[in-house]
Amino acid sequence: MITVESLTKRYGRFMALRGISFQAESGEILGFLGPNGAGKTTTMRILTGYMPPTSGRASVAGYDVFTDSLEVRKRVGYLPETVPLYPDMTVHGYVKYVAELRGVPHAASRADDVLRIVGMHTRRDSLIRNISKGMRQRVGLAQALVHDPQVLILDEPTIGLDPRQTLEVRDLVRSLGRTHTIMFSTHILSEAEQVCDRVAIIHRGELVAIDKPETLRDQLQKGARLFVRVGKAESAETVRKTLQNVTGVASVTVLNDGFSVEARRGVDVRPRLASVIISAGWELLELRPLAMSLEDIFLELTVREGADERL
Amino acid sequence: MASEQKSQRTIILDRLSVARWSSTLGAVALVIALVALLASGELSPVVVVSALIGMSGLGLWMTLAPEDFRSTLTGRRAVYGSNSVLIILLFVGIVLIVYAMAARSGIAADFTSRGYYTLKANIRPVIEQLSRPIQITAFYSRRLLTNQALESPILRLFSDAAPNKVRLVYADPDVQPILARQFGLDSAYGIFVSYLSADGTPDLNFTVRVLTARDRMPNLPLEEDHVNERWIAEAILQLEARGKYRVLFSVGNGEVNLDSDATGIRDGLRNVGIQVATIDLSREGVPQGTTALVILAPVRDFTQEMADRIAAYLGSGGKVLIMAEPAYRSDIRFMQAEDSPLAKYLWQAWGIRPNRDIVFDPLSYNETQYYVRAAQYLEGHPIVQKDQTGSAARPLFPIAQSWQIATEPPADVVVRRIYTTSPEAFGKLDLREVARNPDRAIREAADLPGPLTLVAAAENLRTQARLLLVGDADWVTNDLIVAFDGQILWTNMIDWLTAFLERVTIEPAFGQLPLSVPSRDLELTAFITVGVLPTAVLLVGLWVWWRRSRR
């Protein structure tokens, strides 16, 4: 449904995209993960025909975004990063306006339908300037859904929402994902994990990884740090030395209530750690991966590729 | 990549940035060169220098960074950008062509209810039946471009009415000083009407200057000077009248001398293209082709033979102007005798005869009691009209006699009293009495009672003959004609006799009455337009804001 081939984008001397390629199948939810400034918004703007790539090609539903922009735009629903709202319009008036411009039949009742879907129906006659940020986000989502598009491109749809609203939006995206192709950007790893069929990670204009979230996580966490708590041990130092000698362990740090074990890349040391601890007669109280922050993953991925610091 | 980063941080000028800067500099210099060229219209040093800078800047770009140059010219931005510019330029070109065609076509809709921008129905045939092609040369200096724009729709009325007969040419007296001098123009503004000679240039011997508003109101600032349709048409008619109108002045009987005392009126006639000649009626009759005969206060009376010659001329539809002085000197005998042949003819054929008096009007004393200022006039008659506003000329007649008009005029004759005295005036019939007491004039029973007719105009509807009688001739002499509307009256009289301008009668352009309302009405207007209307808009705005703020 979405095909991107070695896309680059240059703003003056700044390279925002350095040639990324990926594909999204029909009915797939593709997460787009990366920190701010990674090139997520730029990619999405190119895919929606708002700006052209410097080089490379992208197509949506078989239409080239540059040469067949109008056909692409008919098939895409887009929620930009800054929600495009007219503060002086009412919620319903705004969604109806977009619906009319989209050529949706029975625009007014369709607007009501999508407002019901995003849970904004009770505020349909409020002025947009008077509603909260989360509500605005949902009105923006309603706008993107109003013509029931084949492809939905959502740029950080959960940003600024409270936890309950975030969950609602995630559920909504998941339910839409059965019938639509959705491309959805976020900088929250867990969100991508929960919602997406596949996750593309981009960093500084380059695609670092693209795969199913579980695979990605496993792949990452094989080389990740583990938290180990041991009971009935003589001293922390003994435990540290013992663990240090386990094959595949790179380093062990003593923490207040346990140990942080850093494994070598690509090696799952958990079974061996468990057996060593048990055989030493200690109690294994806890063995869990230390939560990896997004920054850790990027650090991980970029170091693994051996890329030097650019710009 | 690394070198790029370095140059960005330390601002070291590398090849590429030098090339780009020089290309920008070059483009700016080329634009300056173009603007300077257009503004000065010549290859001034500024133009040459900036063009050189511009070309070397672009050249430097090409040599230092040929790749960048090539990709700039062939990249997507260059292709789409130049496409955009070309589309806009193409559109501007089409608009300019349509504009030029529209300007050439002169299509315009006149929305004024008076039809101010439509050629009047009585002027159109004059233009369409011009005997020779003419050129209207309109001079406007640079400072008067606005005046030119304002007047061009009026000037175009003429050239659009008969494009093959009327050519409209604009000129700048500062740019073409020789041409302006040829036309005798010494100011920033002037409009001339000329016949075209065989080689297509205006014939300066057949050129008439259009009288402008400043000729009528000398105090008008140059910026407010203007012409109108009527004045241009008058100038064209004057041109057409060249050599066709012939006015004869009677001589040989002690008339006012045209070559010493009344050169002003002679030259005035010649200036508008009317031929002026003299005739001695005692020797010959009025020849064919004479437009009008003028008899300026002879001293000796006309014989029967001369009277018959005037009668024959009038009988054939001639036009005659007779001015007769009262016999305040004993040698003045013109029509003073009861049996004067001319006086008898006038009474029989036209129902008018001289009263043989001297008029005093207590209401119009001016310097001496012999000076009579016309008190009443026939409103609307072309002879009395002073200007377009419809006010009347008020001439002064120094020592005048009056005319008696028959209560029953002869058949086909219409007589009108053009100027009369006030009702308090009286005509002294006893001229010896006046001569004895020149400083004292008292109304007596024997005097003729006012109002007395000073100027009478008669017309024979069957023969089209016209006769104009004035009880004084001094007012046309060089000393007096410049005062008291004398020139206007003289011009009007000749125009009426010769029908010179009668073909051009146009409703006055400034016909609307001035605003004249009590200040109460103005206060109400101010209240509505400054108070009610804006406040209402503001209130509606506040209401909308209040309603919306609650949603």
Add this chain to the structure above:
Amino acid sequence: MRHIWIIFRRELGQYFSSPIAYFVAFAVLLLTGFTFNDDLAMRNGRAPVDPALPLIYLAQFSVFFVPLLTMRLLAEENREGTLELLMTLPLQDYQIVLGKFFGAWAYYTVLISLTIVHQALMLWLNPADLGIAFSAYLGLWLFGGASIAVGMFFSALNENQIVAAFLGMAALLILWQADLVGNVLNNRPLAEFIRSLSFQSNYSYSFAIGIVRFDHTVFFLGVMGTLLLATTQVVQSRRWR
């Protein structure tokens, strides 16, 4: 056509729902009212009223208030991010530009038609030539359309509304005053050419004196067309820049 109509409707509604538009109308009416009454008082007892007069004032004020009406048209959308929405909807760029243009023009039409009150009062005071009034209104309407197209062009060029308004005012002031170019420029053909581009010479000395000339009508329509085309190109340039 339908798209233009939808955008037009929203733009016009926007004017009537925003207090700024009412305030602009208030200020313009107040200014026109002052000059109008001043002029009436001057004419009283001396000269007849001129039905084109309040309209010439309005044309002069247009130089300053039209950019205030047009500054937000595209600059605001650009700044608020709503242009991103419009440009990713299946619309042609010219439809966006035309819809907005007609919306602003319709508001302008409503604004100038409020001066019918002035005309009615003049008719009551000193009946004048209604034909001149009609052609002056027609001219003012075209004049406003051209001014709006100029203002809108600068709104498209610029993300900052204030800068857009300022540039629009400067451009319109030059276009209005170009009439006097003959006083400063030595090259007469160029001076005449520039002068023929001036808004004043195409309005005050034709429409406002009761004559509707084909070439002057073409001028205003041409200015509108050219600038709308240029505006469309500027908007469209985002797609290939």
